[in-house]
Amino acid sequence: MGRVVGVVGGGQLARMMIAPAVELGVELRVLAEEPGMAAALAASDVGDYRDAETVLAFARGVDVVTFDHEHVPHDVLRAVLAEGIPVHPGPDALQYAQDKLLMRAKLAELGMPQPEWSAVRDAAELQAFIDEHGGRAVVKTARGGYDGKGVRVVSAGTEADDWFATIAEFGEGADGHGGALLAEELVPFTRELAQQVARRPGGEVVSWPIVETVQRDGVCAEVIAPAPHASERLLEVAARLGVDIATGLGVTGMLAVELFETSDERILVNELAMRPHNSGHWTQDGAVTSQFEQHLRAVLDLPLGDPSPREEWSVMVNILGGPAEGTLEDRFAAAMAAHPSVKIHTYGKAPRPGRKVGHINASGDDLDDVAYQARAATAFFQ
Template sequence: MSTIVGVIGGGQLARMMIPAAVNLGLDLRVLAEADGMSAALAAVSVGDYRDLDTVLAFADTVDVITFDHEHVPQAVLRELVARGVSVHPGPDALLYAQDKLLMRERLTELGLPVPDWARVQDADELAAFLADHGGRAVVKTARGGYDGKGVRVVQHAHEADDWFLALAEDGNAGALLVEELVDFRRELAQVVARRPSGEIAIWPVVETVQLDGVCAEVIAPAPKSAGRLSDVAADIAERVAEGIGVTGVLAVELFETTDGRLLVNELAMRPHNSGHWSIDGAVTSQFEQHLRAVLDLPLGGTGLREPWSVMVNVLGGPAEGSMADRYPAAFAEQPLVKVHNYGKDPRPGRKIGHVTASGADLDSVTYQARATAAFFQD
């Protein structure tokens, strides 16, 4: 009888765990938020991940619980653990992916490099931070933001009044996170995996290219990263993983500043967009590695299959039809590029798939990946 892995969340990350589970002979089951989601192939339940009874009923059918996203409430997670369910990553780690203020506090306690930051509860506190940081800063909601949502660059304290008002109306004594506006050269991501027994595997650090707050491209490895930069990025991610007790895949998003420092921007405790290239470009994909990690199996190699891999997201998709309608032209023009379709309906700005090209020449694989993605976008 095979081990049963339960994934809460029916998005594309759960979908991309399915082939890895099949290859490992695992039974993967998904609790999806709605019918017809990306991971519908493995969805055995549809329900609200915030509802304790729904999640407990799902947990009774699996051997271990993991996640497509970090939004399951702490109360639900802790009840699962109290009942003896194997949950990876656990609530004590996920807490820092769910709340950006707690994340900043913990990273600061661990002595890890982060942007200058503060907790602000009203416009006066925000004004004071702005005055100390050149009149511009980044304001973030502590919870719920992703892909550029819940993030604003502000120059005046009252530009966040609606967020302060929302906190007050909720009767929430919470606060916003404000950070210095970092002068960075580029954005990087370091993806690692850690199993409960402590083994850690680290992929090469990658460069990410953002478009309107959404990851558009990933280059693996990050150009000109060999040596010190690669070592520092790996050390930071390893210290994060051990310091907060992550099990499974962890992505540490980084700023490389204009003066050569690395600062931690965000954390994701699950497979991450910056690691999708590994499906085709690494010895072990982040999805297989995540399954190995949550089952406490020895981790796989993370070396590159080719000197370079470039992943480009398909954002929005074709104005008419689906990605599959464009396959004949795309495959004929770019036979060396791998296409991953998330099974989503096209919609402006939506991630509906990605493509990955790998090879010995960075310029060539970048062109191949971009050209292929272009077939699926109008």
């Protein structure tokens, strides 16, 4: 098509946009944080995404700017827009993925179901919230947390004193609320779910089926698609929730809505991500249109693809950490020979404890066998 998409951020999400970009005839350029990152194959530029001039110089060579992460400062995004360069998702939407306090307030305004919450500015306010919510609470930094970082379960207000003392380091919120943490009720959930949707600037929205996510130490370890034992009501409610949030926030591109399911079958919004997301990696091999192709279609305002599953079940298992000795590449042949039906995706990252260095997808009509194939193949890379 001769279109050029610029991705700010050189991680694995940008890396996984490369193949669908080639297939769509789209040129992909990446502004990587440093040389040798996961998306090095498309890294046309290396520089600081927090510096407006660096991002502007990159953006002037593309047709549209999108992201591998949500951390680009608001003023940088505004500077790109001021030059007439489209940004998807735009800063008005992205702020709600960057700042959890803004997100909570906006979701409340939209009437979305979510945990009880409050902005707390010191240990006394946090303690009052804890006392009002059964003696325990979740406290989060409003900005910057990811994969379990910036999240604590506390039973005393003083357990976040170090965060209160250094609150300015977490960044000033778009509404000037720097100096506050987010306190949330500790939700008695039975499992975690994720709903993905894609929305293009013209307004078209599509949804994948809701999935179950399995977390270990605050990091996503597995995804089962669709979520087992999901009633038709749950599927419909979750899809409508995703569409309503995407529309209400003006999201363009991919949106992942992380959810809690409670014992009384309520679903509550946990967090949002406005980009391709770990909960959607199964779509690379298990859906008619992957989240990575769909994101490119959406930010280019092209007709969206069919999100239907190709098989009854898909399971994605993250390769966390990697082998203690040797490299991932050393394990490929054995894993492929033992499990020829799985698809192996690696990120070009060096092994490190807890680090996401790849994932494995499996699909089929028997969930037990699909899960076994994905998990057993992943074990070759540990």
